[in-house]
Amino acid sequence: MSDTPGAGQRPGQRPRRNEKGRERNRSGERKFSQSAPSQRTRKADPARLVAFEVLRAVAAEDAYANLVLPVSIRKHRLDRRDAGFATELAYGALRGQGTYDAVLARCVDRPLAQLDPAVLDALRIGAHQLLGMRVPAHAALDQTVGLVRAVIGAGPASLVNAVLRKVAARDLASWIGELTANQTDGVKIASLTHSHPEWIVRALRQSLVAHGRTVEEIDELLEADNAAPVVNLVALPGLGSLDEALAEGAEPGRLAEGSAYFAGGDVGRLAGVREGTLRVQDTGSQLVARALAAVDLLPAGPENGAVAGSVPAPDAGSERWLDLCAGPGGKSALLAALGRSVPATLVANEPVPHRAQLVRQALRPVDGGTWTVRVGDGREVGQEEPESYDRVLVDAPCTGLGALRRRPEARWRRKPADLVELAPLQRGLLESALEAVRPGGVVAYVTCSPHHAETLAVVEDALRRRPEMELLDSGAALDAVSIGGPLNSARPAASGAGSTAQLWPHLHGTDAMFLALIRKPV
Numbered sequence: 001m002s003d004t005p006g007a008g009q010r011p012g013q014r015p016r017r018n019e020k021g022r023e024r025n026r027s028g029e030r031k032f033s034q035s036a037p038s039q040r041t042r043k044a045d046p047a048r049l050v051a052f053e054v055l056r057a058v059a060a061e062d063a064y065a066n067l068v069l070p071v072s073i074r075k076h077r078l079d080r081r082d083a084g085f086a087t088e089l090a091y092g093a094l095r096g097q098g099t100y101d102a103v104l105a106r107c108v109d110r111p112l113a114q115l116d117p118a119v120l121d122a123l124r125i126g127a128h129q130l131l132g133m134r135v136p137a138h139a140a141l142d143q144t145v146g147l148v149r150a151v152i153g154a155g156p157a158s159l160v161n162a163v164l165r166k167v168a169a170r171d172l173a174s175w176i177g178e179l180t181a182n183q184t185d186g187v188k189i190a191s192l193t194h195s196h197p198e199w200i201v202r203a204l205r206q207s208l209v210a211h212g213r214t215v216e217e218i219d220e221l222l223e224a225d226n227a228a229p230v231v232n233l234v235a236l237p238g239l240g241s242l243d244e245a246l247a248e249g250a251e252p253g254r255l256a257e258g259s260a261y262f263a264g265g266d267v268g269r270l271a272g273v274r275e276g277t278l279r280v281q282d283t284g285s286q287l288v289a290r291a292l293a294a295v296d297l298l299p300a301g302p303e304n305g306a307v308a309g310s311v312p313a314p315d316a317g318s319e320r321w322l323d324l325c326a327g328p329g330g331k332s333a334l335l336a337a338l339g340r341s342v343p344a345t346l347v348a349n350e351p352v353p354h355r356a357q358l359v360r361q362a363l364r365p366v367d368g369g370t371w372t373v374r375v376g377d378g379r380e381v382g383q384e385e386p387e388s389y390d391r392v393l394v395d396a397p398c399t400g401l402g403a404l405r406r407r408p409e410a411r412w413r414r415k416p417a418d419l420v421e422l423a424p425l426q427r428g429l430l431e432s433a434l435e436a437v438r439p440g441g442v443v444a445y446v447t448c449s450p451h452h453a454e455t456l457a458v459v460e461d462a463l464r465r466r467p468e469m470e471l472l473d474s475g476a477a478l479d480a481v482s483i484g485g486p487l488n489s490a491r492p493a494a495s496g497a498g499s500t501a502q503l504w505p506h507l508h509g510t511d512a513m514f515l516a517l518i519r520k521p522v
């Protein structure tokens with residue numbers, strides 16, 4: 001189905017979309033509207049308007065796309081198909097911004113920075129429909145120009161029309177060929193081809209090598225960042241069930257026990273999700289939490305009894321667990337549920353009050369009395385409660401370079417300076433965790449970034465400062481909780497003892513989670 005008058009649809013009529021939210025293209029050819037400008041679409045298609053609002057909020061208000069998108073979808077009362085189309089359009093335009101801006105720069109007669117930012121966002125939305133989605137060219141043009149006419153004005157609408165016609169003259173492969181024709185620098189080529197900032201391409205190439213992979217994998221890794229991730233679910237052990245999700249078409253997870261992949265749209269319609277016993281959580285996050293919960297401890301000596309303080313007093317024989325950086329509580333909820341059968345009590349620490357509230361909400365389905373939320377700086381816990389915990393998770397604040405596929409705008413917002421700012425915090429948190437863990441207990445240092453500076457460099461520094469600590473075989477610990485066989489994620493330590501582990505979107509279909517398990521000697 002097309003949405004131009006000549007193809008059976010009146011101006012302003014909403015385009016029809018198929019089950020996946022894609023607009024239908026009867027002929028598959030690229031055609032433009034033959035109607036006079038006065039007859040063309042004057043109203044904004046609500047799905048495109050939603051995508052446009054998301055891009056505007058991201059650019060002008062520093063908003064997070066995943067937070068503003070559902071609000072805008074609700075405001076414009078999009079049905080499921082239109083919501084799918086708006087999501088693909090907004091996220092795709094944000095992810096593809098680097099490549100699309102390079103294309104647009106070839107089609108606009110002035111530097112892009114001199115365009116009205118709203119017009120530039122509309123052009124990005126048009127470019128993604130033309131180059132990244134299979135929207136018929138006439139529909140992409142007519143509807144995007146209609147959007148601009150309705151929300152920005154007639155003058156910009158003509159500019160957008162002229163520019164998008166030039167964009168539509170080639171397909172994406174042909175544009176990339178054109179953009180990279182005279183390039184010899186592999187980083188620049190990958191950056192233009194896969195729409196990542198050059199510094200991130202460079203950092204991810206180095207990360208692959210640092211974690212024992214090869215630089216040749218970079219294209220696959222960057223491609224994986226650009227694919228919309230399927231929603232991963234976890235049923236809290238002993239509390240939740242996958243049955244309803246599986247009945248709704250979810251597929252059983254291939255790597256983590258109790259997990260599933262859900263491509264069926266809004267998870268909020270699942271009762272388990274509403275109750276909090278079935279949670280959206282990346283499989284990589286599930287695996288690192290499970291690895292910490294399952295890894296062997298050494299028995300504490302008799303003099304190593306835990307200090308009470310604010311920690312819930314456990315029964316004799318039970319364990320005390322600490323999640324040092326808990327907000328918004330995804331891993332806390334899984335750990336607390338896993339701890340029920342140990343039994344273990346959990347302290348979930350988070351310094352940001354509204355995030356601490358999210359942790360409480362996440363923990364609500366788990367029996368009260370087995371967990372507490374501490375609101376404070378994790379760097380102080382080690383001194384306040386030395387040698388108090390059996391297992392400590394440090395899911396450190398990081399750049400999130402391993403979760404770019406989930407946060408479409410993040411790659412443009414992150415800066416190399418963030419690494420410098422985060423480094424002392426990451427080191428301070430790991431140091432505090434190593435203080436807080438009891439002899440024979442284990443600390444898991446985790447990031448959703450594979451960047452050398454926030455993974456290996458932090459762990460190697462800590463082990464240099466405390467050579468008595470034992471790096472465990474973190475790769476084997478992940479394999480032990482994998483239901484899909486060995487993950488091949490280990491990087492043996494330079495010292496020869498133990499390994500760190502790194503998961504990858506292009507290999508494991510997970511976020512690029514890093515894990516180092518460190519045991520304190522008895």
Ligand SMILES: C[S@@+](CC[C@H](N)C(=O)[O-])C[C@H]1O[C@@H](n2cnc3c(N)ncnc32)[C@H](O)[C@@H]1O
Binds near residue numbers: 397
């Ligand atoms: C990567 S997130 C943790 C994600 C969480 N573990 C989950 O699975 O939902 C890092 C968290 O550390 C928190 N944080 C920042 N500074 C901190 C500090 N000084 N001490 C403890 N946590 C901190 C952030 O507010 C953020 O909520």
